Amino acid sequence: MKPEFSIILLTVLAGMAEGVLFFLVGADAITLLKGGAVSFDIMLYGVILSVALAGLGTMASFFHLHHKSRGIKAIKRWRFSWLSREVLLLPLFIGLTVVYGICAIIGVATWLRLLSGLAGVFVGLALGISSGMIYCSVRYIREWANPYTPINFVVIGLAGGSVILLATLELVKADHDLIMILLRMAIPVTVIAMTAKGMSYLYNSTAYSSTTLQSAIGAWRSDIVLMDTGCAYENYNTREYFHKSGKKIERAMIWFVMTVLFILPLSMLTLDYVAVFNGHPSTWGVLAALSMLIGGLAERWLFFVQGNHVQNLYYGRFVDKNGKNPILQPGKTAGPLPPVS
Amino acid sequence: MTQLALVIDLAKCVGCHACAVNCKEWNTSGTFGPLPDGEPYGKEPDGVWFNRVQTYEVGSYPDVEVFYFPKSCMHCKDAPCVKVCPTNASHKRAEDGIVLVDYDECIGCKYCSWACPYGCREFDEYAGVMKKCTLCVDRIYDEKLPEEERVPACVKTCPSSARTFGDIDDPDSAASVKVRDGAGYMPMPESGANPSNRYLAHRPVKTALDEERVIVKKHQFVEEAEKTDRPQDPEYFDFAG
Ligand code: SF4
Ligand code: SF4
Numbered sequence: 057m058k059p060e061f062s063i064i065l066l067t068v069l070a071g072m073a074e075g076v077l078f079f080l081v082g083a084d085a086i087t088l089l090k091g092g093a094v095s096f097d098i099m100l101y102g103v104i105l106s107v108a109l110a111g112l113g114t115m116a117s118f119f120h121l122h123h124k125s126r127g128i129k130a131i132k133r134w135r136f137s138w139l140s141r142e143v144l145l146l147p148l149f150i151g152l153t154v155v156y157g158i159c160a161i162i163g164v165a166t167w168l169r170l171l172s173g174l175a176g177v178f179v180g181l182a183l184g185i186s187s188g189m190i191y192c193s194v195r196y197i198r199e200w201a202n203p204y205t206p207i208n209f210v211v212i213g214l215a216g217g218s219v220i221l222l223a224t225l226e227l228v229k230a231d232h233d234l235i236m237i238l239l240r241m242a243i244p245v246t247v248i249a250m251t252a253k254g255m256s257y258l259y260n261s262t263a264y265s266s267t268t269l270q271s272a273i274g275a276w277r278s279d280i281v282l283m284d285t286g287c288a289y290e291n292y293n294t295r296e297y298f299h300k301s302g303k304k305i306e307r308a309m310i311w312f313v314m315t316v317l318f319i320l321p322l323s324m325l326t327l328d329y330v331a332v333f334n335g336h337p338s339t340w341g342v343l344a345a346l347s348m349l350i351g352g353l354a355e356r357w358l359f360f361v362q363g364n365h366v367q368n369l370y371y372g373r374f375v376d377k378n379g380k381n382p383i384l385q386p387g388k389t390a391g392p393l394p395p396v397s
Numbered sequence: 398m399t400q401l402a403l404v405i406d407l408a409k410c411v412g413c414h415a416c417a418v419n420c421k422e423w424n425t426s427g428t429f430g431p432l433p434d435g436e437p438y439g440k441e442p443d444g445v446w447f448n449r450v451q452t453y454e455v456g457s458y459p460d461v462e463v464f465y466f467p468k469s470c471m472h473c474k475d476a477p478c479v480k481v482c483p484t485n486a487s488h489k490r491a492e493d494g495i496v497l498v499d500y501d502e503c504i505g506c507k508y509c510s511w512a513c514p515y516g517c518r519e520f521d522e523y524a525g526v527m528k529k530c531t532l533c534v535d536r537i538y539d540e541k542l543p544e545e546e547r548v549p550a551c552v553k554t555c556p557s558s559a560r561t562f563g564d565i566d567d568p569d570s571a572a573s574v575k576v577r578d579g580a581g582y583m584p585m586p587e588s589g590a591n592p593s594n595r596y597l598a599h600r601p602v603k604t605a606l607d608e609e610r611v612i613v614k615k616h617q618f619v620e621e622a623e624k625t626d627r628p629q630d631p632e633y634f635d636f637a638g
Contacts, residue, residue, distance in 0.1 A: 296507070
C-alpha cells in the first residue's frame with residue numbers, strides 16, 4: 057500500500073502521546089505508593105508533551121482528509137467503523153489528558169487526579185487499539201489483518217511514549233528517583249515492543265494470501281498471463297495499493313526499523329540506566345527518544361509498504377507466497393494452480 | 398429482495414472497451430460525474446473510470462487464447478466497503494441493492510477503497526471524494542428514456558451483447574436465466590463480500606461464416622436510387638451487393 061505521510065504522523069504521534077500519559081500516570085501512582093509526590097512542574101511538562109504530540113497528530117490527520125470541514129461527520133458510524141471510533145477517541149483522549157493536567161495544577165484530591173489519569177490511560181489504550189483495528193479489519197491485506205497489528209500499534213506507542221517522557225525528564229533535570237522509576241518501566245516495555253514487532257515481521261515473511269489470479273478472475277488455468285490492465289498508464293488502483301520503490305527496499309528496511317527503533321534505543325537506555333544508577337546525570341534518554349522517533353516513523357512507513365492487497369492481482373502487482381513480484385521480476389505468469397481443497 | 402447486477406459473458410466479450418468508454422461518457426455528464434482525467438493527452442494519462450477491461454492470455458504457444466475481463470463494482474451483498482465507511486457516505490440501497498457513494502457526505506478518507514477486494518473504487522483527486530460504478534442509477538429509473546434504454550450505459554452499448562442487466566435475486570429475470578444456463582460464477586468467491594455481478598466463463602467459441610445465410614441489406618439510398626430512373630453507379634452496386 058502507498059504510505060501516506062499524514063497517516064504515518066498521526067498514528068506514530070498519537071501512539072506516543074498515549075504512552076506518555078500512560079507512564080506519567082504510572083509514575084504518579086508509583087511515587088504516591090512510595091510515599092512521595094511528583095512535583096508540579098514535572099506533571100505539567102508531561103501533560104503538555106502528551107497533548108502536544110496528540111495535537112500534532114490530529115493536525116496531520118486533517119491533511120489526509122480531502123474534506124476537512126466534514127471531518128466531524130466521521131464519528132457518525134462509531135458503532136460500526138473503527139475509523140469512526142478513532143476519530144471519536146482522539147479528542148476525548150486529549151480532553152482527558154487536559155483534565156488530568158488541570159487536576160494536578162489546581163491540586164484536587166489525589167484519588168480524583170488518579171481517576172482522571174486512569175480514564176485518560178484507558179481511552180488512550182482504546183485509541184491505540186482502534187488505530188490498529190482500522191488496518192487489522194482490512195482482511196484483504198494479510199500483513200495487516202492479524203492480531204499483531206493492534207498489539208504493535210499499542211506497544212510501540214507505549215515504548216515510544218515512555219522513552220520520550222524519560223528524555224523530557226532528563227532535559228528538565230527531574231529528580232533521580234523519578235528517572236529511575238521511568239527507566240525501570242521503559243526498558244522492559246521496549247523489549248516487549250521489540251519482541252512483538254519481530255514476531256510480526258516473522259509472521260509476514262511466511263504467511264500468504266490464498267487468493268490467486270485464477271480465483272480472482274475465475275479462470276482455472278495455470279498459465280494465465282496478464283496482457284493489459286485496462287489503463288494506459290497508471291490509475292488510482294496501481295498507485296494506492298502498491299509502492300514500487302518501497303517494495304524494493306523492504307528487506308533492508310526491516311533491519312533498519314529493528315535497529316533504529318529498538319536495538320539502538322535499548323543500548324542507549326542501558327547506558328542511561330548504568331549512569332543514573334551510579335548517580336550520574338545522563339542524557340542518553342534524549343538520544344534514545346530521537347532514535348525511536350525516527351525508527352517509529354520508519355516502522356509505520358514499512359507497515360504500509362508491506363501491505364499487499366489482493367486487488368493487486370488484477371494489476372500483476374501481487375507478491376505471491378514465494379515472495380515473487382511480477383513487476384519487479386520479468387514475466388507476469390500467474391504460476392501453478394493452488395492445490396484444490 | 399431485489400439485487401440489480403450485471404452478468405457478463407466472457408466468451409462473448411471481444412475486448413473492444415466500448416462499455417468502459419460509454420460508461421465514462423454517460424457518467425461524466427450524468428448525475429454521478431464527472432470522471433476527471435489528468436493529462437488525458439499527455440505522456441502519463443491518468444483518470445477515473447468506473448469500468449476497466451483487462452486482457453489475459455492463456456495457454457502456451459502456439460495454442461494461446463486471449464480473453465477479456467471487464468471489471469466494475471460488483472454491488473456486493475455483504476459489501477465490505479459499506480461496512481467500514483465512517484460517515485455513511487457509502488451505502489447499499491435497500492430497494493435494489495445498488496452500492497452508492499453520497500458525494501456530499503464523503504470526507505475522502507479512502508478507507509472504503511482499501512476494504513474492497515476487487516479494486517473497484519477510484520478516488521477523484523479533484524473533487525476529493527470516492528467514486529464508483531452506480532449501475533447507472535440515473536438511467537435505469539429515468540422515465541424520460543424509452544423503456545428499452547433503461548439499462549446501464551455499458552449494457553446498452555455492448556456490441557456483442559456480452560452484458561445482461563437484471564435482478565439476480567429474481568429466478569426468472571434474464572440475468573438469472575443466463576447465470577443458470579451458463580453456469581455463471583462469482584469472481585473471488587472467498588472474499589466473503591458476496592459479489593452480485595456474475596461472469597460466464599471464457600470458453601473457446603468456434604465461429605464460421607455460412608455464406609449461404611448471409612443477408613446483405615441494400616442501403617436505403619440505393620433502394621431509393623433504384624426506384625427513380627437516376628443513372629446508377631456500377632461500383633457502388635458492386636459493394637452493396
Ligand atoms: S465491488 Fe468493491 S466497491 Fe463494489 S460493493 Fe463490492 S466491495 Fe464495494
Ligand atoms: S472515502 Fe468517503 S465513501 Fe469511502 S470510506 Fe471515506 S467517507 Fe466513506
